[in-house]
Amino acid sequence: xxxxxxxxxxxADKNLSDNALFDTTLKQGQDTLHTRRNIRLNSVLTLVAxxxxxxxxxxxxxxxxxxxxxxxxxxxxxxxxxxxxxxxLSSFKLRTLLxxxxxxxxxxxxxxxxxxxxxxxxxxxxxxxxxxxxxxxSGGIFFSVLAYKLVDSASEFCHSYARRNDxxxxxxKVLVFKSVVSIITIALFSIFNFSLFILLLSWLxxxxxxxxxxxxxxxxxxxxxxxDSFTWSRFMSRRAVDESxxxxxxxxxxxxxxxxxxxxxxxxxxxxxxxxSLASAGIFASISYFLVAGGIVINSLSQAATPTLxxxxxxxxxxxxxxxxxxxxxxxxxxxxxxxxxxxxFGAFFLExxxxxxxxxxxxxxTLVMLAALIRYIYIFIGTSLSVxxxxxxxxxxxxxxxxxxxxxxxxxxxxxxxLGVGWSFVxxxxxxxxxxxxxxxKIFALPKRLAx
Numbered sequence: 001x002x003x004x005x006x007x008x009x010x011x012a013d014k015n016l017s018d019n020a021l022f023d024t025t026l027k028q029g030q031d032t033l034h035t036r037r038n039i040r041l042n043s044v045l046t047l048v049a050x051x052x053x054x055x056x057x058x059x060x061x062x063x064x065x066x067x068x069x070x071x072x073x074x075x076x077x078x079x080x081x082x083x084x085x086x087x088x089l090s091s092f093k094l095r096t097l098l099x100x101x102x103x104x105x106x107x108x109x110x111x112x113x114x115x116x117x118x119x120x121x122x123x124x125x126x127x128x129x130x131x132x133x134x135x136x137x138s139g140g141i142f143f144s145v146l147a148y149k150l151v152d153s154a155s156e157f158c159h160s161y162a163r164r165n166d167x168x169x170x171x172x173k174v175l176v177f178k179s180v181v182s183i184i185t186i187a188l189f190s191i192f193n194f195s196l197f198i199l200l201l202s203w204l205x206x207x208x209x210x211x212x213x214x215x216x217x218x219x220x221x222x223x224x225x226x227x228d229s230f231t232w233s234r235f236m237s238r239r240a241v242d243e244s245x246x247x248x249x250x251x252x253x254x255x256x257x258x259x260x261x262x263x264x265x266x267x268x269x270x271x272x273x274x275x276x277s278l279a280s281a282g283i284f285a286s287i288s289y290f291l292v293a294g295g296i297v298i299n300s301l302s303q304a305a306t307p308t309l310x311x312x313x314x315x316x317x318x319x320x321x322x323x324x325x326x327x328x329x330x331x332x333x334x335x336x337x338x339x340x341x342x343x344x345x346f347g348a349f350f351l352e353x354x355x356x357x358x359x360x361x362x363x364x365x366x367t368l369v370m371l372a373a374l375i376r377y378i379y380i381f382i383g384t385s386l387s388v389x390x391x392x393x394x395x396x397x398x399x400x401x402x403x404x405x406x407x408x409x410x411x412x413x414x415x416x417x418x419x420l421g422v423g424w425s426f427v428x429x430x431x432x433x434x435x436x437x438x439x440x441x442x443k444i445f446a447l448p449k450r451l452a453x
Contacts, residue, residue, distance in 0.1 A: 268422045365420055
């Protein structure tokens with residue numbers, strides 16, 4: 001009887017253990033399904049938001065190319081290149097830092113103060129660069145574009161915090177609405193033959209109104225998160241300033257990496273202005289903006305996947321981290337192949353449709369640029385995973401090597417081949433980066449294993 005009782009208890013314990021194991025497995029499956037749904041939903045929302053923003057920016061290129069001179073387009077492109085590069089230096093990828101800083105190592109006031117201080121310094125730097133080396137730019141056009149980027153950086157800060165709290169839907173709605181209003185506004189001003197300076201002022205007014213709306217939303221959101229409350233006294237405190245310098249010191253490699261990455265896109269505009277003409281810089285920028293279509297998807301996937309990759313590392317799910325990284329790389333490669341095929345067969349058609357027959361003559365350059373994009377899309381998500389692992393210096397060094405390759409290739413190829421030389425310079429530089437990132441990928445898959453042991 002005692003034996004039977006013990007056997008009965010053992011069976012009961014086993015059943016309880018099996019039930020607990022089943023419940024645990026079921027919960028893990030539900031969590032995995034929930035995570036996948038979150039990635040898909042956030043990817044779609046981020047994709048829509050970035051697509052709307054890119055469409056708004058692209059409309060500027062189209063309208064200026066159709067209604068203004070090539071020199072005016074070149075001046076706008078050069079101003080945008082300088083301002084965008086400078087503002088990326090001051091951003092230090094804040095949208096990622098606000099997500100991965102799950103324990104608020106730095107307060108939100110400190111992040112805000114660091115953005116204000118950095119933007120102030122970068123503004124002076126941009127003005128100095130434009131006045132000393134690029135006198136070709138109209139002063140009115142330059143300051144309008146710079147003001148636009150500064151105001152837009154305030155909205156980006158707000159959107160970063162909104163995404164931290166999973167308000168992807170809000171960011172999408174605001175960016176879509178802002179893009180629609182911007183497109184309508186600049187279209188009306190260009191059709192009625194207002195000067196380019198007036199057109200840019202209207203563009204600036206739209207982004208200013210939406211920045212105010214974003215700030216009001218974030219103020220309301222902060223009231224619902226007591227641990228994240230924002231106060232002006234803390235924002236203006238000595239501690240916020242000190243922590244701002246701590247953020248600069250800790251994440252300076254991110255800022256450098258962003259500038260290097262931005263210069264990879266904008267350096268050809270600078271070099272074409274000096275080695276060829278201001279008009280050719282405008283034409284090339286118009287051509288290369290077709291990269292935005294793929295870049296939207298890539299950036300959306302990267303932004304949406306970053307929180308999940310971070311959770312995988314935090315929960316020690318290293319195998320899932322590696323698999324997701326590989327999956328993202330394959331998706332990037334597939335997207336790049338589609339871009340090359342479309343540009344090869346239909347590049348001239350689309351260039352003439354959206355711009356002018358003059359621009360359509362450079363369809364071969366578009367194909368080369370899309371080939372370089374294909375190469376870059378293969379490894380871009382390795383950089384995303386390196387950021388999650390806080391290996392910022394590795395990708396900075398790789399992008400720096402690619403930038404130097406682009407510069408020296410351009411010095412040789414642009415004077416000889418013009419816009420076609422820029423396209424080949426991109427292909428050479430991205431090939432160098434691909435080789436270096438393949439080497440770095442071994443570190444991505446090896447580091448989690450070392451952490452696990």
